[in-house]
Amino acid sequence: MTGVLQFLSEQPLITIAVVIMIGTALGALSVRGIQLGAAGILFAALGLAAWGASAGVEIEVPEALGSFGLALFAFATGVISGPGFFAAIRTAWPLMLSVGGVIFAAAAVTLILGRAMGLDNDAIAGVFAGSQTNTPALAAAGGGAEATVGYACAYLFGVLAMLATTAWSLRRAASDTDAPAPIVGATIRVDRDQPVLAADLQNWIGGKVKLVRVNHAGESEVSAVTPDTVFGHGDKVSVVGEDDDVDVLVERLGHRSTHDLTEDRSDLDFRRITLSNPRFGGRRVADLRLVARYGATVSRVRRGDVDLVSTPSLRLQLGDRLRVVAPPESMHAVTELLGDSNRGQTAFAPVALGAGLAIGLGIGMIPISLPGGLTVSIGAAAGTLLVGLAMGRMRRIGPILTSMPVTSATVLAEIGLMLFLAYAGCKAGGMIGVAFGSGEVVRLVLVGAAASVVVALGSYALTRWVFKLGGVRSAGVLGGVQTQPALLGFANERTGYDARVSLGYALVYPTAMIVKVIAAQFLVIL
Structure with missing residues (x-):
C-alpha cells in the first residue's frame, strides 16, 4: 500500500477526490440515528494522512486550496444568513459577549492546567488553538513546532466534543418553539x-x-x-x-x-x-x-x-x-x-462573488492594534463571512446583484466546505504521528480535552438555559462558537438546511474567531 500512499502524496487533487468519496460515504453511515455528515470528510482525511505518516509518506492538500475553500464557504454562508442576521444582531449582542466569555474561560483553564503540567507557553497556546479547532489561532500563536504538536494533540477531541454536544442539542429540535410557523x-x-x-x-x-x-x-x-x-x-x-x-x-x-x-x-x-x-x-x-x-x-x-x-x-x-x-x-x-x-x-452573480471574496480576504488581512502591543487580524474566514453577510443583506448595488439564490449559495458553501475539510484533516492527520511520538502527548491531550469540554458545556448551557434558544438554532451557535465548518455541515444535514442553523452560526462566528486569535496571542506572552 506504500505505493498507493506515495501516489496520493504526489497527486493532491486525486487525494481530495478520494477523501471526499470516502468521507461522504462515512458521513452517510447512521449509528442510532446519528450521522457524521460533512464531518466524515474531516475524519477520512485525518485517517488517510495519519496512515501515510506512519508509513513515512506525507499526504497533504495545498494550503491555498484549503484557504480558498474556507473563504468560499464563509462567504456563501454569509450570503445565505445576511437577510436575517442584521435583524437578529440588535438583540444578539448579549449572546456574542457571553460566547467571548466562555472562550476566555477555556483559555484560562488551558493556561492553569498547562502550567500545572509543566507545558511551555507555545505548547499551551497550540493546545488551546487545537481544542478550539481554530487554525488562525495557531498562526497567531506563532505556529512553531511546540504549538503545532499541541494543536494536533487537541484537535481531534475538539471536534468530537462539540460534535457530540451539537448532536445532543439537536435532540431537542422536536420541542423547539422558535420554528417558523407554516x-x-x-x-x-x-x-x-x-x-x-x-x-x-x-x-x-x-x-x-x-x-x-x-x-x-x-x-x-x-x-x-x-x-x-x-x-x-x-x-x-x-x-x-x-x-x-x-x-x-x-x-x-x-x-x-x-x-x-x-x-x-x-x-x-x-x-x-x-x-x-x-x-x-x-x-x-x-x-x-x-x-x-x-x-x-x-x-x-x-x-x-x-x-x-x-x-x-x-x-x-x-x-x-x-x-x-x-x-x-x-x-x-x-x-x-x-x-x-x-x-x-443557479445564478452565481459572478461579479459579486469575485468582488466579495477579494474584499473579504483583504479585510481579513488588515492588522488591528490592541492594548499591550498586540496586533491581530480577523482572518480570511471572518472577513469573507462579514462581507457575505453585508452583500446578502444589500442584495444589489445599482445594476449589480450582490446576492444569489439560496440553491446556488448552498452549493458553493458545500464545495468550499469539502475542500477545507480535506485540507484541515490532512494537515492535522499528518501531525498526529509527531504528536504521539512526543513524550508529553498525554499532558497535551488532557489539557486540550479540558479546554474543549469547557467550551462545549459552557456554550450548551448558554444556549439552553441562559438564552433559552431552541435546539436547531443552538446547533448553529455551537458550530459558530467552535468556528468549525464541519459542525455547521453536520447540523445542516440533520435539519434539512434549516435557516436557523446558518443564522445561529453567523451570529457568533466573527466574535468567536476574533476572541480565539486574541486569546492565543495572550497565552504566548503570559
Missing part, C-alpha cells in the same frame, strides 16, 4: 357592518397576512385585492399568513368561510413562477407593479424550503418561487416578465 391560506366571510379599506386593514396587520382575492357580496366575479378595495358585509376574502395571525384577522373581520375562493380559477388563476429576470433580483415585491400592469398579485414567496408571506417591502432574490394570482389571460405576460427559468435558481 404559511396557510383561508377564506374569511366579512360579518362587520362597517366597511373597511384594504389599505387600512393591511396597515393594521402589517406584513403578517396577505390579502389576496375578494368576492363581493351578490357578485360572481373574483378579483385581486388592491389597496383601494373596500370590504363590506357578506364579502369573502382569501388571505395567506401564519395560522395564528390569520385567526386574529378572522376575529376582526368575521368568520372562516367553508367556501374556498381558490377553487374558482375562472376569474383569477394562480401558479408558481421562478424569478429569473435579473432586473428584479434584490427588488421589492412592490417594484414588480403587478397590480397596475396585470391586475395580479403575489400571495407568497418560497425561498429554498421556506414559505414567506408576500408584502410590498419584501426583497426578492433570484430563484425565489412566487405564487402569482392573476387573470388567466394575463398569466403568460406575468410569466414572461418574471422569467420562470431554472437559471434563476
Whole structure:
C-alpha cells in the first residue's frame, strides 16, 4: 500500500477526490440515528494522512486550496444568513459577549492546567488553538513546532466534543418553539357592518397576512385585492399568513368561510413562477407593479424550503418561487416578465462573488492594534463571512446583484466546505504521528480535552438555559462558537438546511474567531 500512499502524496487533487468519496460515504453511515455528515470528510482525511505518516509518506492538500475553500464557504454562508442576521444582531449582542466569555474561560483553564503540567507557553497556546479547532489561532500563536504538536494533540477531541454536544442539542429540535410557523391560506366571510379599506386593514396587520382575492357580496366575479378595495358585509376574502395571525384577522373581520375562493380559477388563476429576470433580483415585491400592469398579485414567496408571506417591502432574490394570482389571460405576460427559468435558481452573480471574496480576504488581512502591543487580524474566514453577510443583506448595488439564490449559495458553501475539510484533516492527520511520538502527548491531550469540554458545556448551557434558544438554532451557535465548518455541515444535514442553523452560526462566528486569535496571542506572552 506504500505505493498507493506515495501516489496520493504526489497527486493532491486525486487525494481530495478520494477523501471526499470516502468521507461522504462515512458521513452517510447512521449509528442510532446519528450521522457524521460533512464531518466524515474531516475524519477520512485525518485517517488517510495519519496512515501515510506512519508509513513515512506525507499526504497533504495545498494550503491555498484549503484557504480558498474556507473563504468560499464563509462567504456563501454569509450570503445565505445576511437577510436575517442584521435583524437578529440588535438583540444578539448579549449572546456574542457571553460566547467571548466562555472562550476566555477555556483559555484560562488551558493556561492553569498547562502550567500545572509543566507545558511551555507555545505548547499551551497550540493546545488551546487545537481544542478550539481554530487554525488562525495557531498562526497567531506563532505556529512553531511546540504549538503545532499541541494543536494536533487537541484537535481531534475538539471536534468530537462539540460534535457530540451539537448532536445532543439537536435532540431537542422536536420541542423547539422558535420554528417558523407554516404559511396557510383561508377564506374569511366579512360579518362587520362597517366597511373597511384594504389599505387600512393591511396597515393594521402589517406584513403578517396577505390579502389576496375578494368576492363581493351578490357578485360572481373574483378579483385581486388592491389597496383601494373596500370590504363590506357578506364579502369573502382569501388571505395567506401564519395560522395564528390569520385567526386574529378572522376575529376582526368575521368568520372562516367553508367556501374556498381558490377553487374558482375562472376569474383569477394562480401558479408558481421562478424569478429569473435579473432586473428584479434584490427588488421589492412592490417594484414588480403587478397590480397596475396585470391586475395580479403575489400571495407568497418560497425561498429554498421556506414559505414567506408576500408584502410590498419584501426583497426578492433570484430563484425565489412566487405564487402569482392573476387573470388567466394575463398569466403568460406575468410569466414572461418574471422569467420562470431554472437559471434563476443557479445564478452565481459572478461579479459579486469575485468582488466579495477579494474584499473579504483583504479585510481579513488588515492588522488591528490592541492594548499591550498586540496586533491581530480577523482572518480570511471572518472577513469573507462579514462581507457575505453585508452583500446578502444589500442584495444589489445599482445594476449589480450582490446576492444569489439560496440553491446556488448552498452549493458553493458545500464545495468550499469539502475542500477545507480535506485540507484541515490532512494537515492535522499528518501531525498526529509527531504528536504521539512526543513524550508529553498525554499532558497535551488532557489539557486540550479540558479546554474543549469547557467550551462545549459552557456554550450548551448558554444556549439552553441562559438564552433559552431552541435546539436547531443552538446547533448553529455551537458550530459558530467552535468556528468549525464541519459542525455547521453536520447540523445542516440533520435539519434539512434549516435557516436557523446558518443564522445561529453567523451570529457568533466573527466574535468567536476574533476572541480565539486574541486569546492565543495572550497565552504566548503570559
